[in-house]
Amino acid sequence: MDRTNSGRLPGASKARGPYAVGDERRRRILDAAVDHFAQWGFHASSLARIAKSVGVTQGGLLHHFRGKEDLLVSVLERSEEQDAESFFATGFDSAADCFQRLLALVDLNTRRPGRTRMFNVLAGEASEPGHPAHAFFRRRYDTLATRLAETLQAAVESGELRPDTDCATVAREVIAVMDGTQLQWALAPESVDMTHRLRTYLDRLYGAVSAGATALPPTPGAA
Amino acid sequence: MDRTNSGRLPGASKARGPYAVGDERRRRILDAAVDHFAQWGFHASSLARIAKSVGVTQGGLLHHFRGKEDLLVSVLERSEEQDAESFFATGFDSAADCFQRLLALVDLNTRRPGRTRMFNVLAGEASEPGHPAHAFFRRRYDTLATRLAETLQAAVESGELRPDTDCATVAREVIAVMDGTQLQWALAPESVDMTHRLRTYLDRLYGAVSAGATALPPTPGAA
């Protein structure tokens, strides 16, 4: 019978409470898996190597995750929980506000290179229809583009953006610039200021689609 | 002694002439390798599987290529010969001409999905400094961005583009949009018109940086 806990809710593994020791181990396995998937991709990652880097055996790892695919899915699900949902959790005051939060997200990505590189690698691999993350990434881009387009559309209707703005196209373009810049950054982090590059792009974009102002206001929070 | 021919010039393997039969085999191995690297990445690709898909044994494959890394390098070198160099082979009349040829290149990429997906996957993997293609991709992006920036700079000096154009930044942004769009296309080729998307982007970009005209002239050749 199936004794793995991969699908359960956080902290639900024991009657003892939400912070049982096993959850800490599980979390550390997920963290290690991120780095391994980033370096090796899915297919060439090894459960034994991942387990070793955490300090457990392969058998110990397989108590927490049914198998390799289950580990991958768990990593992706946690990643989505961590920021895609939190990014859209509260609505946006304006398109400018949305762009500012995109910049903050990119800035965050420079501070977690493992996760960022993992997404670069998996997004490339997952174009194969049989890849375990194929459906995940298709859904992810679809959802991301749709929500971003909705946010822009709301800004059109509020009068912030020009009425002739093609929101769906702009949304997908913004995502493309983020991904493409992320690829260049991962290859040469020391010579690519990802946040600065995206800001330059969003500045000109905002100037082109905004009804009034010609540039974004200066960034308050991020970097 | 080293009897592999991986570094030789095309058609130089025999005294018989440039089209000896072995070269055809070699070419078919390279073609197969592209598809395997696209699906599995470098690490998880298997020489035995590649050989089998060509119809030779692993031993037969290893006559032509010293090993897996050598096969990868040969694939990348041939790819560069095929279009990065030919893309810049003849100079550009103008920035508009350069953009038109970029569109033709993207259009070509939709018609060779294997090669395009391989680049998506390897560009992601190669961010790891120890990856066999790491140096290749760093050099590639550097060269590409530099040459593109030079082309734009020439257009600034000819008066086609605005004098305040930041050519280096624009060049890297164009590359990012191409790569990012390519990722989205690979995941959902049936719903992403890569050429159209890039054209929309380049149109607005050209309008923003050109000194006179506000849009690219309609595409003559491509798509």
Added chain:
DNA sequence: GTCTATAGTTCGATAGAC
């Protein structure tokens, strides 16, 4: 919950026949 042990494949690379 973590361990050891092991089954059954497949890997890259080498050696040598023809």
Added chain:
DNA sequence: GTCTATCGAACTATAGAC
């Protein structure tokens, strides 16, 4: 130029002790 044979190592996954 391609083959067979083979090496040592690594892989996922399972079974069962504690």
